[in-house]
Amino acid sequence: MKKHNYSAGPCILPQEVFEEASKSILNFNESGLSILEISHRSKDFVAVMEEARALVLELLNLEGKGYQALFLQGGASLEFLMVPYNLMKTNGKAAYLDTGTWASGAIKEAKAFGETVIVASSKDANYNYIPKDYSIPTDADYFHCTSNNTIFGTQMKSFPNTTIPVVCDMSSDIFSRSLDFSKFDLIYAGAQKNMGPAGTTLVVVKEEILGKTGRAIPNILNYEQHIAKESMYNTPAVFAVYTSLLTLKWLKKLGGISAIEKINEAKANLLYTEIDRNPLFKGTVLKEDRSAMNATFLLENQDHQELFDSMWKKAGISGINGHRSVGGYRASMYNALPLDSVQVLVDVMKELEKNS
Amino acid sequence: MKKHNYSAGPCILPQEVFEEASKSILNFNESGLSILEISHRSKDFVAVMEEARALVLELLNLEGKGYQALFLQGGASLEFLMVPYNLMKTNGKAAYLDTGTWASGAIKEAKAFGETVIVASSKDANYNYIPKDYSIPTDADYFHCTSNNTIFGTQMKSFPNTTIPVVCDMSSDIFSRSLDFSKFDLIYAGAQKNMGPAGTTLVVVKEEILGKTGRAIPNILNYEQHIAKESMYNTPAVFAVYTSLLTLKWLKKLGGISAIEKINEAKANLLYTEIDRNPLFKGTVLKEDRSAMNATFLLENQDHQELFDSMWKKAGISGINGHRSVGGYRASMYNALPLDSVQVLVDVMKELEKNS
Numbered sequence: 001m002k003k004h005n006y007s008a009g010p011c012i013l014p015q016e017v018f019e020e021a022s023k024s025i026l027n028f029n030e031s032g033l034s035i036l037e038i039s040h041r042s043k044d045f046v047a048v049m050e051e052a053r054a055l056v057l058e059l060l061n062l063e064g065k066g067y068q069a070l071f072l073q074g075g076a077s078l079e080f081l082m083v084p085y086n087l088m089k090t091n092g093k094a095a096y097l098d099t100g101t102w103a104s105g106a107i108k109e110a111k112a113f114g115e116t117v118i119v120a121s122s123k124d125a126n127y128n129y130i131p132k133d134y135s136i137p138t139d140a141d142y143f144h145c146t147s148n149n150t151i152f153g154t155q156m157k158s159f160p161n162t163t164i165p166v167v168c169d170m171s172s173d174i175f176s177r178s179l180d181f182s183k184f185d186l187i188y189a190g191a192q193k194n195m196g197p198a199g200t201t202l203v204v205v206k207e208e209i210l211g212k213t214g215r216a217i218p219n220i221l222n223y224e225q226h227i228a229k230e231s232m233y234n235t236p237a238v239f240a241v242y243t244s245l246l247t248l249k250w251l252k253k254l255g256g257i258s259a260i261e262k263i264n265e266a267k268a269n270l271l272y273t274e275i276d277r278n279p280l281f282k283g284t285v286l287k288e289d290r291s292a293m294n295a296t297f298l299l300e301n302q303d304h305q306e307l308f309d310s311m312w313k314k315a316g317i318s319g320i321n322g323h324r325s326v327g328g329y330r331a332s333m334y335n336a337l338p339l340d341s342v343q344v345l346v347d348v349m350k351e352l353e354k355n356s
Numbered sequence: 357m358k359k360h361n362y363s364a365g366p367c368i369l370p371q372e373v374f375e376e377a378s379k380s381i382l383n384f385n386e387s388g389l390s391i392l393e394i395s396h397r398s399k400d401f402v403a404v405m406e407e408a409r410a411l412v413l414e415l416l417n418l419e420g421k422g423y424q425a426l427f428l429q430g431g432a433s434l435e436f437l438m439v440p441y442n443l444m445k446t447n448g449k450a451a452y453l454d455t456g457t458w459a460s461g462a463i464k465e466a467k468a469f470g471e472t473v474i475v476a477s478s479k480d481a482n483y484n485y486i487p488k489d490y491s492i493p494t495d496a497d498y499f500h501c502t503s504n505n506t507i508f509g510t511q512m513k514s515f516p517n518t519t520i521p522v523v524c525d526m527s528s529d530i531f532s533r534s535l536d537f538s539k540f541d542l543i544y545a546g547a548q549k550n551m552g553p554a555g556t557t558l559v560v561v562k563e564e565i566l567g568k569t570g571r572a573i574p575n576i577l578n579y580e581q582h583i584a585k586e587s588m589y590n591t592p593a594v595f596a597v598y599t600s601l602l603t604l605k606w607l608k609k610l611g612g613i614s615a616i617e618k619i620n621e622a623k624a625n626l627l628y629t630e631i632d633r634n635p636l637f638k639g640t641v642l643k644e645d646r647s648a649m650n651a652t653f654l655l656e657n658q659d660h661q662e663l664f665d666s667m668w669k670k671a672g673i674s675g676i677n678g679h680r681s682v683g684g685y686r687a688s689m690y691n692a693l694p695l696d697s698v699q700v701l702v703d704v705m706k707e708l709e710k711n712s
C-alpha cells in the first residue's frame with residue numbers, strides 16, 4: 001500500500017532521490033565504488049560539494065550578492081552556538097524573538113555569550129501565534145528569529161525591518177516559499193525537512209558580517225574557517241550532502257521555489273479548509289500565523305480519537321500524531337509530500353464526520 | 357573490474373553493508389518507507405540507536421564498566437573542542453602528545469581553554485615516529501593522544517600509564533586491534549574509517565570523569581546532556597548511525613576485534629614485508645611505530661613513478677597516492693579491505709621490480 005508520510009522530520013523526500021541515492025551506494029557515477037567509500041577530496045565528491053553550494057545560492061536568488069553557502073554538521077542546535085560565537089561581540093548584545101522550543105534553545109546558548117534580549121514571546125499562549133508588535137534594539141549585534149515552528153505549527157509571514165544583521169533559523173521551511181532572502185544576513189537549516197536526510201546543516205551567510213566580534217572563535221565553529229576551506233574544513237557528511245544535492249536538483253527541475261510554493265499553498269489550503277469546515281476538528285494556531293509546513297489540529301471530542309486513528313492508519317497515513325507539547329495531530333506537508341497524500345487525509349476527515 | 361580501494365577515509369566498508377544500506381533507502385525494515393524519511397523518534401530508529409550504542413560497548417569489552425557510547429556529529433574536529441570544554445577545569449591544564457596533524461589540531465583548540473602542555477612531539481622528524489620517553493604532569497586534568505596517524509602512517513603500540521584521565525582520538529584505528537579499552541577514560545572517533553560512512557562521530561566516555569570542570573558548557577557540546585538524552589539530544593545523523601550499526605554487526609559476525617586484528621596483521625605483514633624486501637621501495641616510518649592501518653612508502657627512484665602509477669591503476673587499485681605532507685604512497689588497509697587487495701598491490705610492486 002502507498003504510504004502517506006507526514007513525519008515532522010526527518011521527513012519524506014522525492015522518490016527519485018531515494019532511487020538515485022540507493023543506486024549510488026552500490027555504484028557512484030559509474031566509478032565502481034560506493035558514494036560511502038570515496039574520499040571527500042576525490043574529484044567526484046568535490047564536484048558534488050561545489051554544485052550543491054552553488055545551487056543553494058541559485059535557488060535562493062543570492063548569487064553574486066556576497067553570500068556563501070556551507071554544508072556543516074551538528075544540526076540547527078550547533079548553529080544555536082555558532083551564531084553567538086561568530087556574531088556577538090565581547091560584551092555585546094543580541095536580540096531574539098521567542099516563538100517556540102527551537103527559538104528557546106537558541107536563546108539558551110546565546111545567554112552564555114552576553115546580554116540576550118527577548119524582544120517578544122508567545123510563550124503565554126503556548127506559542128500558538130507569532131508576536132508582531134515589538135521593537136528591535138538597534139545597538140544589538142544581530143536579531144534572531146525562527147521562520148517556522150514545527151512543533152506549534154506557526155510560521156512567520158513577514159519579517160521585521162531592522163538595520164542590524166538578521167539571522168534566521170529556516171530549518172523547517174527553507175526552499176518552500178518565495179522570500180527576499182537578501183533581507184537575511186545569515187540563514188541556517190538542518191537538512192532533514194526540505195533539503196535532504198538528517199546529518200548536514202546548511203548555512204548561508206553574508207560574508208561581510210563576519211570577523212567583527214573581537215572574540216576568539218574555536219576553529220571548528222568559525223564560519224570564516226569553513227568558508228576559507230570551501231566547506232571542507234573537516235570531512236563533511238558526504239552522503240547527506242550528496243543526497244541534498246539530489247533533492248535540490250529535483251526542486252530546480254520542478255521550477256524552483258516559486259513552483260513548489262504553489263504546490264505547498266494548494267496542500268495547505270486543502271487541509272486548513274477542511275479543518276475549518278469539519279465540525280469535528282479545530283486548528284490550534286491563530287489563522288494568520290498558520291504554517292504551510294506543519295498543520296496542528298485537535299479533535300473537538302476525544303471520543304472520536306480511537307476511530308479516527310484507526311481510519312488514517314488504514315489509509316496508509318503515518319506520522320500525524322501531534323507533539324506532546326500541543327497534543328492532537330500534526331500534519332507535516334514538506335516539499336516532497338504530494339497533494340494526493342493531503343487529499344487522502346482530508347477524505348479520512350470527511351469520512352469520520354459521516355460516521356459520527 | 358574489481359576495485360581495490362585504499363582510500364585513507366572515507367574508506368571501504370564491507371560489501372554486504374553497502375547492499376543492506378542501499379536496500380534500506382528504498383524500504384527500511386519492510387516498512388514501505390526509506391531509512392531517510394523516518395523520524396529519529398520512531399520505534400525502528402530508536403532500536404537502531406540503542407543496538408548501536410550497546411554493540412560498541414560489547415565489541416570494546418566495556419559493558420558494565422561505567423561507560424556510555426554516543427553517536428554525535430561534527431567529526432573528530434568537533435571533539436577537539438568538546439574535550440577541553442568538558443574536561444579542562446577553569447584555570448586548569450591539559451597534557452597532549454603531538455604525533456601529527458590531527459594531534460596538532462586538537463592542541464590548537466585546547467589552548468583557548470587553559471594551559472596546554474605538549475609532553476612530547478615528533479614534529480622534528482616530520483612525525484615519522486611515536487615519541488616514547490616523556491612524563492605526564494599528574495596535576496593535568498587529562499592526557500590526550502592520537503592512537504593512529506593516517507597522514508604519517510604511525511601508530512601507538514602501547515599507551516602510557518598515568519593517574520589522570522586518558523583521552524584518545526582513535527578515529528583511524530578503532531575496532532581494528534585488541535586493546536584494554538578500559539585504560540581509556542574517553543575515546544572518540546570519526547566514523548569514516550572502520551565504523552561507517554562520514555557523518556557521525558563515536559564517543560565512548562567513562563561517566564565518572566564528567567561534570568567536574570566548574571565551567572559553563574554549551575548544551576550541544578555537553579557530553580552529560582547527550583548521555584541524558586540517550587544520544588538523541590538533537591536529531592542524530594540517522595543514516596550514518598544506521599550504516600555504522602550494519603558495519604558493527606558485520607564485525608561481530610566475523611568474530612569481533614580479535615578476529616579482525618588477525619586479518620589486519622596479515623595484511624600489514626604482507627605489505628611491509630614487500631616494502632622492506634623490494635629494493636625499489638622504502639618505508640617512511642620507524643619500523644616499530646608503523647601503522648597497521650596506513651602504510652606510507654616511497655619509491656627509491658622517482659624515475660619509476662610513471663610506470664608504477666600506470667601499473668597499479670591498471671590493476672584496479674585506487675587511493676594510494678600519499679598525503680602531500682609525506683609524498684609517495686599511502687596504502688590504507690582498514691578493516692573492510694580484503695587481504696586479496698593487498699596481494700594485488702604486492703604483486704604490482706614485484707612486477708615493477710621485474711620490469712625495471
